[in-house]
Each structure stands twice: as C-alpha cells, then as structure tokens.
Amino acid sequence: MCVGVPAKVLERDEFTAKVDVLGSQMTVGILLVPDVQVGDYVLVHAGQALQIVDEMFAVVSIEEWRKLVDGTHS
C-alpha cells in the first residue's frame, strides 16, 4: 500500500501541481515538497507528492550496482 510512482511536474501553483505519470496527467498535492519546481520528478503516493527525486543519486546508485558485479566495489 506504500506504493509511490515517479511523476514529472508540468505546472505548479501554491498547493498543487499538474504532473505526468507515464503519459497520464493528474493533479497532486505538494504540501510535503514545497520547493518543487516545474521539470522536477516527484514520488507520488495517494494523491500527494512525497519527495523530489534526486536523479543524480539515481545515476550514482546504478553505477554502484555495476561495480558490485564487476568486482570493483570497495
């Protein structure tokens, strides 16, 4: 039930934002992510954006996993 889906912020006003979830558009609350900007990705759960997704960390994580399998993991 704690499912969250990544969504791209298309527009925002004070308390809500229009987001794109895999091609579908919906409005979500942004009280929990007040600093969110248009273009950001957010994790959406039950109609609220729960967190801004940090793409840099996502890329770094994947690099780390590749290191696990090629033996260069420290």
Next chain:
Amino acid sequence: MEPILKEVQDAGLGQSLLREVIRLADRFKEKYGHPPAYMEVCGSHTHALARTGIKRALKDHVRLISGPGCPVCVTDQKTIDAMIALTEGENRIICTFGDMLRIPGSKGSLLKAKTEGKDIRVVYSPSDSVRIAKENPDNEVIFLGVGFETTIPVLGIALKEAWEDGVKNFSMWVTTKLVEPVVRYLLDSGEAKLDGFLLPGHVSVVLGKNQYSYLVDEYGVPGVISGFEMNEMLSSIYLLIELGLKEEAKIINNYKSVVKDEGNPQALTIMETFFTPNDEAWRGIGVIPKSGLDIREEYRSLNAKIRFPVTVGEPIKTKCRCGEIIRGLVGPEDCPLFGKACTPMKPIGPCMVSSEGSCSAHYKYLRE
C-alpha cells in the same frame, strides 16, 4: 528519468547481480552454517520480490521472510469488524482505499455492504473524501484511514484540509501502524531468527535513514533501505549479505534518490501536528503499546471513533494463520487453508486479500 528507470529494471544487470548474490550467500552459509535470513517489512517489497522472481531464484540460498508490512494484513479482526459495522449508520458515505474492500470480517465485508446498498466509495487520495464531504453536506463522510508512515502524512493532509475549510460532516476512522514498534517487538521476542532487515523504501522517505539507528545501537542488526525495482532489491540483498560477512552492523541507504538522512521534515511535522501515539492491536500479535497513531484530542471533531462509536463482539476464530505468517514463524503453505479454502478469489485471511499480502504473492508467483 526514463533512461534511469530502464537501467534500474535492466535484466542483464539483474542476472549479474543475482549471480553475485548467490555467490555471496553461499559464502555466508559456509561461514555461519545457515543461509542468510532477511525480513522485509513492507507489503510492496513482499509483492515485488515475488513478482520479479527474486524470491523464487534465491529460495535455496537466502531466506526472505515477509514480515508485518502490509497494512491490511496487520489490521486485527476486531478493527475490521468495527469498520464494517460503521457502514450501518444512516446517511453515511464510507470512503476507503481499494485494498480494504474485500477483507473478510466476521460477518461479511465492505464489498458485501456495498452490494447491499451502502454508500461505500473507493478513493485514490484521502483528500478526495474531503471533497466528497463538501459535495454531500447532508451526509456524514467517514474515511477509513489505514496505513504505515508513508500514508500517515497523507491522512494528515486530509485532516488539515477538513479542519481549515471547516468541513463539519467529515471524519476519519484511523487505524495506523508504525514500523519501529513492531520491529522491536519481533527482535525482542526472538521468534524469527534474522540476519538483517530489508528496510521499506517509501516509509523511509518519510522517516529518513537516521530513524533506524536503534537497530544497530540496541540490537546489533544491519538494515538496508531499498527501492522496489529488481536491481534495487538485488543490490540491497547483496549489501546485507556483505555486511553479514564483514560482521558489521550498520544502516545503508540504497535508495538515495528519494530517501534522505533526516526524512521528509514537512511530512514529519504533519504527523506530529495531527496525530498522537496510540496502543494498536496487530493481527496475530495483540496490542503493542504506542505502535500506532490516532487523531490528537484538539481535533476530536474529526475523529470518527469518537463521533460514531461502534461496539463489536469477539471475532470468530478461523484456522487462518496470517498472524504467524506476518511474524515470520510459518510460511503460507504451512496454513491448512492456503490454496484450498483460501484463494485470492475467495480469501479467508487478509494476507490473501491484499496483493501485498504474503499469501497472495505466494499464491500468484511462488506455488510449486
């Protein structure tokens, strides 16, 4: 973002990670005389580990135990009976998440009540039920607020909206659960022999990595915060085994793209503002002190338990073993009802109702 998602789901990387996990797990078994055993405490992990084939692929190498992480599955029978009894009142609209609809109570279910003409509506967001209350001023609208820390701030936002907009015909029946008290219960009881925890990704978005320090400081148990895609989970299991081999207990955040050390301060503030710790009953466990949250006294007018008290009798006992399954003591196939009297089409216990339940995931993906 799409390229990142593709990489996170990349099957080639997944196969390589799987090989490495097996190699490491076998080293663990050689060293300690038993395979590593990890518990996930999130229903979304339970479902994803089964759906991706990870659980099946690792079954001879790593014990993956589904703990009490599915909110529907841990809700005790008496609470479910009370929520069904709530539908009996006049001029009521009951709003709920879809997961709750089919859970069998002692007499019927919310779905059965709906088919009998009760106004029961599935909503995506608790805030939708506040809107429904505004649109239906002659009805009492009650939202059934179930969930762990991921969902509790979202429930809090609905309460905030109803409070600030003065919506008098809205209230919430809250039966929330917290991860830490039940994890402590499991570790204190010593029932399930565990080498670590696969920590819930989205609960951790709210709580933050720092909240898990008790695992290391008080129990000497490692934990890895994990996302829900195949490679996120495989790499997390790898990291757990590696910590075990190094005899090192620490918390690793393997979901840094959304989980911060301090969690989400806005979400934690909302929780603090609207909720207060509450003794909660867990299926198969009983009452764990301060293991849930209920609505604060100053917002009692939003508390459906106060406004619409219901009395229900003691539940009828069945042979369902959900209570032991969520504590990691037995597997779904140890239940005499599994796959026979109890199936996803005709569930008897909540672990079979919810797609995140251990029995449902086992039935769909892991039956021999």
